[in-house]
Amino acid sequence: MTIQIVLALAVFVGAYILIATEKVSRIAVALVGAALMVIIGATDDHGIFFSEDSGIDWNVIFLLLGMMIIVGILQQSGVFEFLAIWAAKRAKGRPFVIMVMLVVITAVLSAFLDNVTTVLLIAPVTLLICDRLGTPPVPFLIAEVMASNIGGTSTLIGDPPNIIIASRGGLTFNDFVVNLAPIVAILLVVFVGLCWLLFRKQLRYDATRAARIMALNEREAIRDVPLLVKSLAVLALVLAGFVLHSVIHLEPAIVALLGAGLLILLTRLENRKVFADVEWETLVFFAGLFIMVGSLVNLGIIEMVGKAAVEAVGDNYFGAATGLLVGSAVFSGIVDNIPYVATLAPLTNDLVQAGGAHAQPLWWALALGADLGGNATAIGASANVVVLGIAKRNGHPISFWEFTKYGLIVTAVTIALCVPYLWLRYFA
Amino acid sequence: MHASDLQVSLPLVDRTTNAVEGARLIARDRLAALVVADASGAPKAVVSSADVLGLLVPSYVLDDMSLAGVLDEAGAEEVWAQAAEHTIGELLDDDGVNVREILRIDADATLVEVAALMVDAHAQIAVVNGTNAMPKFVTLPAVMDAILLACGDGKASA
Numbered sequence: 001m002t003i004q005i006v007l008a009l010a011v012f013v014g015a016y017i018l019i020a021t022e023k024v025s026r027i028a029v030a031l032v033g034a035a036l037m038v039i040i041g042a043t044d045d046h047g048i049f050f051s052e053d054s055g056i057d058w059n060v061i062f063l064l065l066g067m068m069i070i071v072g073i074l075q076q077s078g079v080f081e082f083l084a085i086w087a088a089k090r091a092k093g094r095p096f097v098i099m100v101m102l103v104v105i106t107a108v109l110s111a112f113l114d115n116v117t118t119v120l121l122i123a124p125v126t127l128l129i130c131d132r133l134g135t136p137p138v139p140f141l142i143a144e145v146m147a148s149n150i151g152g153t154s155t156l157i158g159d160p161p162n163i164i165i166a167s168r169g170g171l172t173f174n175d176f177v178v179n180l181a182p183i184v185a186i187l188l189v190v191f192v193g194l195c196w197l198l199f200r201k202q203l204r205y206d207a208t209r210a211a212r213i214m215a216l217n218e219r220e221a222i223r224d225v226p227l228l229v230k231s232l233a234v235l236a237l238v239l240a241g242f243v244l245h246s247v248i249h250l251e252p253a254i255v256a257l258l259g260a261g262l263l264i265l266l267t268r269l270e271n272r273k274v275f276a277d278v279e280w281e282t283l284v285f286f287a288g289l290f291i292m293v294g295s296l297v298n299l300g301i302i303e304m305v306g307k308a309a310v311e312a313v314g315d316n317y318f319g320a321a322t323g324l325l326v327g328s329a330v331f332s333g334i335v336d337n338i339p340y341v342a343t344l345a346p347l348t349n350d351l352v353q354a355g356g357a358h359a360q361p362l363w364w365a366l367a368l369g370a371d372l373g374g375n376a377t378a379i380g381a382s383a384n385v386v387v388l389g390i391a392k393r394n395g396h397p398i399s400f401w402e403f404t405k406y407g408l409i410v411t412a413v414t415i416a417l418c419v420p421y422l423w424l425r426y427f428a
Numbered sequence: 429m430h431a432s433d434l435q436v437s438l439p440l441v442d443r444t445t446n447a448v449e450g451a452r453l454i455a456r457d458r459l460a461a462l463v464v465a466d467a468s469g470a471p472k473a474v475v476s477s478a479d480v481l482g483l484l485v486p487s488y489v490l491d492d493m494s495l496a497g498v499l500d501e502a503g504a505e506e507v508w509a510q511a512a513e514h515t516i517g518e519l520l521d522d523d524g525v526n527v528r529e530i531l532r533i534d535a536d537a538t539l540v541e542v543a544a545l546m547v548d549a550h551a552q553i554a555v556v557n558g559t560n561a562m563p564k565f566v567t568l569p570a571v572m573d574a575i576l577l578a579c580g581d582g583k584a585s586a
Binding site: 078081085123125127128131212217218221223394395 | 488
């Protein structure tokens with residue numbers, strides 16, 4: 001092992017620890033880590049900007065950018081708030097029915113929007129509904145963020161780890177829907193049952209309070225009807241572009257950027273509003289991560305670990321898939337699943353390349369484990385942290401352990417259900 | 429004209445002052461901001477009236493402006509009834525609120541000096557140094573009035 005490899009591993013592990021402990025801004029860690037990799041000589045400008053194997057994955061960066069612009073404009077229309085209030089009124093103010101409807105809405109939205117955006121949209125309206133009902137909002141908020149993590153698992157654009165997996169594995173939007181949406185639908189039904197078991201005692205029904213829900217005017221939430229129509233039309237076009245990938249041969253990133261451009265053209269919003277929800281920090285964090293992982297690829301470290309993994313797995317791909325599923329769930333509950341998947345994706349790619357079609361389910365095991373594992377703890381997913389912040393600001397603090405005691409149950413059940421799914425679907 | 433010629437007394441609030449009381453002071457004295465005193469009673473910070481208004485509105489509405497219109501009149505009244513639960517201390521602890529340390533100016537500072545310091549600090553209120561026992565303040569409207577008088581504008585209210 002050369003000094004260069006030792007130094008590169010030290011930088012990578014050090015950066016991982018700093019990201020996991022959140023002692024330093026994760027963007028600073030990713031950028032400093034990337035800079036150190038360049039200084040070590042583990043990568044260079046050509047490798048960073050132009051290498052498909054070891055450089056910044058521009059497909060991921062620009063797909064995220066395009067979707068952030070589209071969703072940022074769409075959310076200004078108020079359609080999500082309309083939906084939530086409409087659902088609460090259809091439920092006639094019965095708390096558990098409202099919870100189920102909000103869980104389903106959150107999961108479905110989360111399949112098409114990123115999880116943080118989804119909970120940012122659904123949490124305030126949930127607080128309003130619970131305030132009207134006089135019921136504690138904490139069970140609703142916890143259920144919604146978990147539904148968001150579950151729903152986001154089902155599509156290529158639902159959760160950032162899926163975008164990385166799609167790009168590294170050459171997987172399409174339809175691949176994700178076909179392979180992950182069925183199990184996510186099952187998990188969602190089971191999750192609704194878990195909500196009943198975990199939260200029903202905390203929900204109170206008061207007929208007088210329920211009447212206050214019926215007095216809400218959901219139409220007032222729609223602030224701009226033309227904007228709503230244009231945004232939904234463009235979103236539909238973009239989704240059609242993803243689905244028709246095999247016909248139009250456009251990468252998801254290109255489809256998302258074309259959609260974002262079209263929406264900007266149609267709405268003519270000022271720049272401040274167009275880019276209001278673009279998380280530049282997240283995009284820079286991704287770039288730094290790709291440079292660090294790419295450096296390990298350049299130095300042959302990933303290939304070395306990949307070969308060891310291939311030998312260890314042999315032809316027991318079900319065992320490998322189960323290990324990857326459970327290991328990813330555990331790891332994602334502890335650290336951010338984005339750096340985890342960025343690191344594991346090239347390794348998984350080595351295993352899939354070696355095993356061919358038999359090893360293809362490893363991608364789905366990685367996606368399921370990393371996405372669903374985010375539910376395990378309060379810091380397991382960015383969306384969890386965001387909801388805890390909103391709850392605290394509104395006078396309903398959720399402690400780490402309060403979230404985690406529910407999260408561990410939900411994660412254990414959902415991951416346990418994925419094992420027979422993988423077996424029956426791919427290995428039986 | 430100097431800062432000492434413009435100084436006035438203002439009500440002080442502290443961390444425990446509730447939002448309704450803060451609102452009452454703002455409405456009574458037509459204040460653009462409130463002066464927050466520390467534990468010893470000395471002026472420490474300034475919170476804008478808009479931020480105090482933010483305490484009266486539910487956080488979930490501020491998080492999502494689409495919700496502002498969905499409440500009916502009865503619902504809105506209940507919202508105002510909950511405002512007394514909030515205190516000025518919440519503003520001081522909120523990273524999202526720009527709480528400014530109070531600007532300090534000398535009693536003999538000229539009008540230009542006072543104006544320049546307030547512009548530089550984006551301050552609506554400044555405390556006059558040397559008035560610790562009974563703190564005196566210079567307010568933005570008073571400075572504006574003095575400037576208008578100095579430039580011969582007869583419409584100045586002072």
